[in-house]
Amino acid sequence: MITIIDYGMGNxxxxxxxxxxxxxxxxxxxxxxxxxxxxxxxxxxxGSFGQGMENLNAKGMTELIRRKAxxxxxxxxxxxxxxxxxxxxxxxxxxxxxxxxxxxxxxxNLHESHGNLxxxxxxxxxxxxxxxxxxxxxxxxxxxxxxVHSYHVECANEEDIMTTTEHGYSFCSGVRKENVFGVxxxxxxxxKFGMALLKNFIKI
Amino acid sequence: xxxxxxxxxxxxxxxxxxxxxxxxxDPINAIKIFNDKEVDExxxxxxRASKDNTPINFKKIEEMASxxxxxxxxxxxxxxxxxxxxxxxxxxxKVIVNSAFVDRPQTITEIANIFGSQSMVVAIDVKKSLLxxxxxxxxxxxxxxxxxxxxxxKRAEELGAGEIILTSISLDGTRRGYDLDLIQRVxxxxxxxxxxxxxxxxxxxxxxxxxxxxxxxxxxxxxVYKGSVDSILINYPDQNVLISDFYSQVK
Numbered sequence: 001m002i003t004i005i006d007y008g009m010g011n012x013x014x015x016x017x018x019x020x021x022x023x024x025x026x027x028x029x030x031x032x033x034x035x036x037x038x039x040x041x042x043x044x045x046x047g048s049f050g051q052g053m054e055n056l057n058a059k060g061m062t063e064l065i066r067r068k069a070x071x072x073x074x075x076x077x078x079x080x081x082x083x084x085x086x087x088x089x090x091x092x093x094x095x096x097x098x099x100x101x102x103x104x105x106x107x108x109n110l111h112e113s114h115g116n117l118x119x120x121x122x123x124x125x126x127x128x129x130x131x132x133x134x135x136x137x138x139x140x141x142x143x144x145x146x147x148v149h150s151y152h153v154e155c156a157n158e159e160d161i162m163t164t165t166e167h168g169y170s171f172c173s174g175v176r177k178e179n180v181f182g183v184x185x186x187x188x189x190x191x192k193f194g195m196a197l198l199k200n201f202i203k204i
Numbered sequence: 205x206x207x208x209x210x211x212x213x214x215x216x217x218x219x220x221x222x223x224x225x226x227x228x229x230d231p232i233n234a235i236k237i238f239n240d241k242e243v244d245e246x247x248x249x250x251x252r253a254s255k256d257n258t259p260i261n262f263k264k265i266e267e268m269a270s271x272x273x274x275x276x277x278x279x280x281x282x283x284x285x286x287x288x289x290x291x292x293x294x295x296x297x298k299v300i301v302n303s304a305f306v307d308r309p310q311t312i313t314e315i316a317n318i319f320g321s322q323s324m325v326v327a328i329d330v331k332k333s334l335l336x337x338x339x340x341x342x343x344x345x346x347x348x349x350x351x352x353x354x355x356x357x358k359r360a361e362e363l364g365a366g367e368i369i370l371t372s373i374s375l376d377g378t379r380r381g382y383d384l385d386l387i388q389r390v391x392x393x394x395x396x397x398x399x400x401x402x403x404x405x406x407x408x409x410x411x412x413x414x415x416x417x418x419x420x421x422x423x424x425x426x427x428v429y430k431g432s433v434d435s436i437l438i439n440y441p442d443q444n445v446l447i448s449d450f451y452s453q454v455k
Contacts, residue, residue, distance in 0.1 A: 010292070011292055011293075011295060011297060013266075013269065013270070013293065013294055013295040014269065014272075014295045014297075017269070017270045017271075017273075017295060018273055021273065046297075046319065046320065046323065047318070047319060047320055048320065116417070118395060118396060118397050118419060119395075120320075120321065120322040120366055122322055122366070122367065122397060122419075123244070123245075123397075123419070123420060124244055146244075146245075146274065146275055148275075148297070148322045148323075149322070150320075150321075150322070186275070186297075188273070189273065189274055189275045189297065190273075190274070191239060191242050191273045191274055192242060194273065195273070
């Protein structure tokens with residue numbers, strides 16, 4: 001049973017749909033008790049960092065998520081904005097995040113030498129796995145995932161970087177610190193590669 | 205590569221030059237097949253919603269979204285921020301605006317401000333006049349405007365759109381290849397991705413479109429017809445063919 005945190009940001013139905021497809025029950029909730037009792041959490045999110053933190057604060061979720069992740073060590077998967085919110089600070093709106101990972105969220109820094117590349121970085125891209133990781137188990141080829149973002153995460157510690165992806169330069173497209181997983185891409189919209197990742201998260 | 209599915213009353217159709225819709229089948233079925241074929245992304249357009257001013261069929265879109273394990277863009281009858289909110293809530297990633305681009309341009313800015321420009325797509329449908337002048341059309345190609353495609357694309361970007369689907373009405377359903385000149389002119393003038401649509405026949409057409417400046421390619425007929433007599437068959441190029449004839453050929 002996976003608890004999907006509803007804080008008013010983004011497309012929650014598609015995550016629930018894909019969990020159902022891989023045979024896992026899930027609940028979408030903003031109920032603090034349900035989140036508090038969750039066995040596994042997903043923090044989704046599409047939209048701006050500032051609005052995301054404002055919503056988490058307004059709903060009283062900020063400290064709760066920190067406690068679940070850092071004290072109770074509940075498996076937590078952040079997707080897209082959800083991953084970015086794990087960082088300490090974002091350039092987007094110049095606000096502080098949940099601080100689960102020693103990292104910051106920065107805007108893509110592309111210039112002329114990067115040619116025709118656009119922001120937002122949008123579409124499918126290869127994901128390079130830094131160290132062997134069970135979350136990608138069962139994927140035989142180089143995994144490809146769907147991305148939509150204008151900002152990306154910059155980690156202070158190399159060991160927290162789970163995956164990297166190229167867009168003009170190599171950026172951190174996935175983080176992991178113990179029970180905390182974050183992916184910049186959208187597993188729920190990346191058919192077989194996403195299904196494999198979510199299945200592995202369910203198995204934790 | 206993005207299959208574009210055209211809907212009328214919840215059923216799947218394919219047009220030629222935005223006319224003569226031919227019944228293809230059930231869109232849910234098509235989406236399931238595209239899932240299995242690991243399609244990059246899907247675009248669904250209700251081609252009557254704006255023209256006939258019918259309400260958006262949220263129930264059908266929700267059904268499609270629940271079977272769609274790849275990004276889904278929806279267009280057709282999106283007029284307000286509320287419409288977009290509802291689409292995102294039921295599982296769409298992007299909303300595509302065409303008629304509202306001229307009728308209610310502020311909607312584009314509102315949606316982009318709240319949900320981010322990456323979720324806000326403007327569809328620019330282009331037709332050449334008899335004298336060879338290009339104009340943008342709205343309401344499924346029914347209503348002409350004085351805007352040329354480059355102006356329209358720049359305007360869409362200013363309003364906050366994060367992507368443009370650029371369709372040549374004259375080539376829709378013809379499978380004569382993309383309008384490469386149009387793609388080149390428009391994509392060279394905006395900083396946001398331009399998706400080419402209209403006229404694709406075979407995989408090398410994609411390569412040409414991308415080399416002309418398109419960030420992605422979309423097609424309709426190619427994915428729903430097969431063979432010389434246009435048998436209806438939902439299909440998608442094999443990944444190996446895509447690698448050899450497309451990905452490896454893009455400059």
